[in-house]
Amino acid sequence: MSTQNTAASMQLNFTLNGQLLNMRVGPARRLLDILRLDQGLTGPKEGCSIGRCGACTVQLDGAAVPACLLLAYQVQGKEVSTVEGLSSQPVFQRVADSLIEHGALQCGYCIPGIATSLTAALTQKPHASAAELEQAMCGNLCRCTGYSGLQQVINDLASPDQHI
Numbered sequence: 796m797s798t799q800n801t802a803a804s805m806q807l808n809f810t811l812n813g814q815l816l817n818m819r820v821g822p823a824r825r826l827l828d829i830l831r832l833d834q835g836l837t838g839p840k841e842g843c844s845i846g847r848c849g850a851c852t853v854q855l856d857g858a859a860v861p862a863c864l865l866l867a868y869q870v871q872g873k874e875v876s877t878v879e880g881l882s883s884q885p886v887f888q889r890v891a892d893s894l895i896e897h898g899a900l901q902c903g904y905c906i907p908g909i910a911t912s913l914t915a916a917l918t919q920k921p922h923a924s925a926a927e928l929e930q931a932m933c934g935n936l937c938r939c940t941g942y943s944g945l946q947q948v949i950n951d952l953a954s955p956d957q958h959i
């Protein structure tokens with residue numbers, strides 16, 4: 796559910812997928828609405844709208860966060876990346892290849908969020924253990940797959956000696 800600009804607008808400056816953006820926006824406009832409705836980026840999905848499902852996950856200064864809970868003023872001066880911007884990164888491509896190889900998706904609605912979370916974790920810690928990757932993904936729900944394929948992806952991406 797989108798929010799309207801109900802408060803006085805602010806000048807918002809932040810970096811989106813490597814490009815500096817300047818816009819006037821209500822300070823309480825959700826980042827998810829800025830991305831999807833204002834910028835036309837469909838990678839971040841709307842699921843629960845309350846920070847529980849992870850479908851809207853983006854990176855904020857490299858950390859995986861739910862865009863449905865972030866308001867415009869909270870991203871002032873920061874760097875936001877969506878799957879559209881991450882997709883050229885080798886770490887992201889490794890994650891995407893593993894998701895495909897292990898058939899870890901069905902409808903795909905959760906996948907941008909999951910790939911964003913795993914990319915953030917592996918960028919911060921390239922030799923993360925399976926347990927650490929599982930922890931990084933704990934905010935991302937999938938209603939389709941039963942997680943067995945995703946577990947294989949985690950073991951595939953984790954350091955070889957640190958599988959579950």
Ligand code: FES
Pocket residue numbers: 840841842843844845846847848849850851852861862863864
């Ligand atoms: S839509 Fe943001 S966490 Fe579910």
Ligand code: FES
Pocket residue numbers: 899900901902903904905906936937938939940
């Ligand atoms: S593949 Fe459908 S929600 Fe995960």
